[in-house]
Amino acid sequence: MKRKKVNKKWITLLMVGVLGLSVFAITPTMIAANEDSVVGIEDGEIDTIGSTIVVNITLDTAPNGLSGYNMTISLSEPGVAEIVDVEFPSWATLHSNSTLPADSFWVKACDAMNQTIPGDTNINLGKLTIRGDVQGRCEINVTVTQLDDDMGGDMLPGLIVDTGVLTVAQAEVSIPEFTTVVIGDTTRVNITLDRTPSGLANYNVTVSLTNITIAEMMSVEFPSWATLHSNSTLPADSFWMNGTDVGNLIVSGATSVSLGTFIIRGDAEGTGDIIITVTSMNNDESYSVPLFSTTISGQLEVISVLTIPGQSNPPTDPDGDGLYEDMNGNGRKDFNDVVVFFNNMEWIGANEPVQCFDFNGNGRIDFDDIVILFGEI
Structure with missing residues (x-):
């Protein structure tokens, strides 16, 4: 019986084909190796x-x-x-x-x-x-x-x-969480840096109000250490302020450092926010001070104080401490204010903003508030 002759050319092509399939089979593995890590x-x-x-x-x-x-x-x-x-x-x-x-x-x-x-x-x-x-x-x-x-x-x-x-050593800038001011009156808001582990060289912040219809910022006071300082025009609804410690008075390890105090006047009843934006702050090592947040906010509420029954004028705050000692509205503290407070204690508690007459700070109007007012006359 005669054998058929094997075509070597076809064998070679077959082997190349098998090899090509083998390479194709391992290609996914090579691709996986090049995936982004x-x-x-x-x-x-x-x-x-x-x-x-x-x-x-x-x-x-x-x-x-x-x-x-x-x-x-x-x-x-x-x-x-x-x-x-x-x-x-x-x-x-x-x-x-x-x-x-x-x-x-x-x-x-x-x-x-x-x-x-x-x-x-x-x-x-x-x-x-x-x-x-x-x-x-x-x-x-x-x-x-x-x-x-x-x-x-x-x-x-x-x-x-x-x-x-x-x-x-991250630090924190803060203002009071809540600020209250009476229409026509003013209140002070302090900006504070909690700590200076490497001292404080300078800062620049912007202060603004979200509700410009209820209040206006009237002026700003700088701390004694900020011998070189400046601010934009006031009164305004937004202003910038900066201070530099030329005399190196704020040393490493200082705490509760005041950056300044601005005065707000109440114009109309309502609420809004006070926004502090720290645009720059550097320590004595010439590094930027790392802050938990460069934008800080606190709530502002503008309220009204009513004229107490039997009086001609609304109460006033002669010493600017946020407490209204002048109950009869004559512009000064006198014994008649104590009498008016005593006779109208319940009405004040029900109709006036309590925080303006809460002399002992317990959140309500009581006889102890009258005793404290008496002690201030």
């Missing part, structure tokens, strides 16, 4: 100068595992903080780093035992211990120079790096 550093907040915090460096996903990395960590403002230590994850059986403490250092690690496997997520690349040195804010930057997977693939193409933000 993210190396990120946590944000950190150090409350007290000299204290430390630990932040994690993480790789979000490793489709083909992770064999090792080499990267450099640095702080954008070296004076604000310092990196004092690095802790490697358990999978990094081989690792090394440059000298610490430092403001910038390199670090590398290798997974010699293949403990990270394809598909792992949230892989810890290390933990940084950072010490806060002065009040301020800086970025924790990472530059990845090499990142390899278990297939020998380069993970750098398409890699996304998320920078961390470190805040040291």
Whole structure:
């Protein structure tokens, strides 16, 4: 029987075809290896100068595992903080780093035992211990120079790096949560900075009212430490103010520092908000003061005081403390005010704004308020 001759050309084409299918079959794996991964550093907040915090460096996903990395960590403002230590994850059986403490250092690690496997997520690349040195804010930057997977693939193409933000000794600017003023009268509102861990050099803030129909800001008073200061034109519904501590009177560690006091006049009954916007604030180390918020608000209410029965004029506040001692409205404090208060205590409690006559501050009108008024005459 005669054998058929095998065509070598067709065998060769068949083998090429099979090989091509094999390459096509593994292509999805190669694509997965090139999917965007993210190396990120946590944000950190150090409350007290000299204290430390630990932040994690993480790789979000490793489709083909992770064999090792080499990267450099640095702080954008070296004076604000310092990196004092690095802790490697358990999978990094081989690792090394440059000298610490430092403001910038390199670090590398290798997974010699293949403990990270394809598909792992949230892989810890290390933990940084950072010490806060002065009040301020800086970025924790990472530059990845090499990142390899278990297939020998380069993970750098398409890699996304998320920078961390470190805040040291955050401070808070505040005004009273609630401010009340009577129509035709004025009240004082103080702006306060809670602490200055690295002193205070200067500030610039804007003050504005959301409901300009009910009140107007009449004037501003600066604290004695702000020997150099200025403000925009007043009266106004919005104005800016700034102050500079030329004499270095606000030292590191000061608390409850007044930035200024502005006076508001009530024009019509109603409510609105007082908005404080901090446009700049610097400490004695020439760093911007990190604030919990650069926009602060407090509620403003404008109320009216009624004429007490039997009197010709409404009560007044002769000493400007927010309490209306002049019950008979004659412009001064006298014993007749005590008599009017005693005879109209129930009416005042039911018809007047209580806070204007609550001398003992217990939230209601009672005989103790009359006793306190008597003591002021």
